[in-house]
Amino acid sequence: MKRMLSVVIPVFNEEGSIKTLIKNINTNIQKIKTSELIDDYEIIFVDDGSGDSSQNIIKEAIDTDVHIKLITFRTNFGKSKALEAGFRYAKGDIVITMDADLQDDPKEIRRFIEKIDEGYDLVSGWKENRLDPLEKRLPSKLFNWVTSKLSGIKIHDFNCGYKAYKKEVVKSIAVYGEFHRYIPVLAKRNGFRVTEISVTHHKRQHGASKFGCERYLRGLYDAISSWFLLKYYEKPMYFFGKIGLILLSVGGLVCSYLTCLWFLGYPIGTRPLLTLGVMLILIGAQFISMGLIANILVDQDKRRANDTLYIKEIYERK
Numbered sequence: 001m002k003r004m005l006s007v008v009i010p011v012f013n014e015e016g017s018i019k020t021l022i023k024n025i026n027t028n029i030q031k032i033k034t035s036e037l038i039d040d041y042e043i044i045f046v047d048d049g050s051g052d053s054s055q056n057i058i059k060e061a062i063d064t065d066v067h068i069k070l071i072t073f074r075t076n077f078g079k080s081k082a083l084e085a086g087f088r089y090a091k092g093d094i095v096i097t098m099d100a101d102l103q104d105d106p107k108e109i110r111r112f113i114e115k116i117d118e119g120y121d122l123v124s125g126w127k128e129n130r131l132d133p134l135e136k137r138l139p140s141k142l143f144n145w146v147t148s149k150l151s152g153i154k155i156h157d158f159n160c161g162y163k164a165y166k167k168e169v170v171k172s173i174a175v176y177g178e179f180h181r182y183i184p185v186l187a188k189r190n191g192f193r194v195t196e197i198s199v200t201h202h203k204r205q206h207g208a209s210k211f212g213c214e215r216y217l218r219g220l221y222d223a224i225s226s227w228f229l230l231k232y233y234e235k236p237m238y239f240f241g242k243i244g245l246i247l248l249s250v251g252g253l254v255c256s257y258l259t260c261l262w263f264l265g266y267p268i269g270t271r272p273l274l275t276l277g278v279m280l281i282l283i284g285a286q287f288i289s290m291g292l293i294a295n296i297l298v299d300q301d302k303r304r305a306n307d308t309l310y311i312k313e314i315y316e317r318k
């Protein structure tokens, strides 16, 4: 059986790294090809609206290397959309994603493929010896711990850009917004087998990280969102509706009780209980409306995930 590998690489202003990256990937994949783990491969760069010469460097490489392909965006849409575009376009039976900044070492590609061949659908990289500053590692640790606890997926590094997938996984998930951090969660939700391998990690040599210290707060948001997404993404109404109905019922009971009193001739206009009852009803109704709106948003999001309008051009040597 002929087997093809696609390497998908999101790029946002990485001009200093690309040439070396291509050379390293090619060297490593050639070695893998001789051991017959794969028969053919493609390297798909997705240029996420870079303002530097990244795009030109990749186009030059395409002139001499038939394996390289480039998808360009009109502007910076973010890493998730870059991955999504690559996933839609990839032809491989196995897809590997990797950052463009030389922090992920292409020599690990072989181990990723071997792990997939053990029967896993998604193999996530774990930067066990992570060479990033502490202010990046700490919030990441917290995010990973919480996400792992809430999702029940026992991996250490959800956000690692270095991952391998079977084709079915990338074709069945939609990555957008900040979803690139939850790909293992998305995959597990679709019933795929997820595991991890520890990978070598290098310091960033060129350019700067594209994600700053807003990581601290984002880590917290991400933890809450990943729990919510895993449990309620399909039907947010089940979450909001439940709270809404409880509040509405308690409010209804309180107001019914007061109405009875009123009919019996007791004054109720100044009772704090009246304010509470009315508030509970109003807030309950709000929660239910929120659930409805959330349902509409999920529906629209799913449709939008299928369009590839943000792609400007696709370069490929015929």
Ligand code: UDP
Residues within 6 Å of the ligand: 009, 010, 011, 012, 013, 014, 048, 076, 077, 078, 079, 082, 098, 099, 100, 101, 103, 161, 208, 209, 210, 211
């Ligand atoms: N990236 C991207 N779009 C963005 C931000 C980042 O395509 O808006 C790419 C970036 O070029 C790199 C990868 O995503 O290849 C990871 O980014 P970075 O190294 O800045 O993240 P970190 O390693 O700091 O988590």
Ligand code: MG
Residues within 6 Å of the ligand: 099, 101, 103, 204, 209
């Ligand atoms: Mg990096």
